[in-house]
Amino acid sequence: MSIDEIFSEISSHMIQGMMTHEQLMNCYEFLGLHGYAACHKYHYLSETNGYIHFCNYVINHFDKLIQNERVTDPEIIPATWLTAVREDTDPSTRKQAMVAALDEWIEWERGTVELYSNCYNDLIQNKKIAAAEFVKSYLLDAEEELTFAKNEKIKKSAMDFDIVSIIEEQDAWHKLYSKKAKKLNK
Numbered sequence: 001m002s003i004d005e006i007f008s009e010i011s012s013h014m015i016q017g018m019m020t021h022e023q024l025m026n027c028y029e030f031l032g033l034h035g036y037a038a039c040h041k042y043h044y045l046s047e048t049n050g051y052i053h054f055c056n057y058v059i060n061h062f063d064k065l066i067q068n069e070r071v072t073d074p075e076i077i078p079a080t081w082l083t084a085v086r087e088d089t090d091p092s093t094r095k096q097a098m099v100a101a102l103d104e105w106i107e108w109e110r111g112t113v114e115l116y117s118n119c120y121n122d123l124i125q126n127k128k129i130a131a132a133e134f135v136k137s138y139l140l141d142a143e144e145e146l147t148f149a150k151n152e153k154i155k156k157s158a159m160d161f162d163i164v165s166i167i168e169e170q171d172a173w174h175k176l177y178s179k180k181a182k183k184l185n186k
């Protein structure tokens with residue numbers, strides 16, 4: 001890949017990543033799981049900051065704008081939900097949705113780690129070492145997020161997605177991620 005193509009791939013992926021977290025946030029809010037919604041709101045805001053920082057880096061270090069070519073809607077929210085109301089979500093729908101949402105998150109971050117690894121490697125091949133190191137910081141963040149999401153899936157699967165304990169932990173998640181979100185702009 002050329003340098004322009006690498007930056008375009010990363011930038012388009014970042015925009016889709018923001019869309020993914022925004023849709024997961026709304027999905028959890030719809031399910032009444034405000035703590036998980038706060039978690040994805042935090043990642044949405046954090047990755048938006050990361051995207052702005054990335055664009056600034058490319059403009060200032062490579063003197064050009066990024067051309068985004070392949071941004072598509074990640075379509076996390078099932079089409080049937082768009083005509084439903086919150087009261088329609090029975091326990092089995094809620095459980096299915098929680099499993100699906102965690103799987104979507106894991107798959108997304110797995111793809112992110114793979115893409116950033118390839119881009120890091122391509123930048124090294126192109127002898128753009130500083131830019132490679134810059135991309136590496138995003139790669140490490142994505143890998144940490146992937147590990148967290150996978151561990152969450154293992155924990156929730158171990159208790160068969162028990163809704164009582166999931167509801168009980170929402171306040172703590174909300175508090176933690178609201179605090180983290182506030183720190184982003186300091």
Ligand SMILES: [Fe+2]
Pocket residue numbers: 017021043047109145
């Ligand atoms: Fe993410």
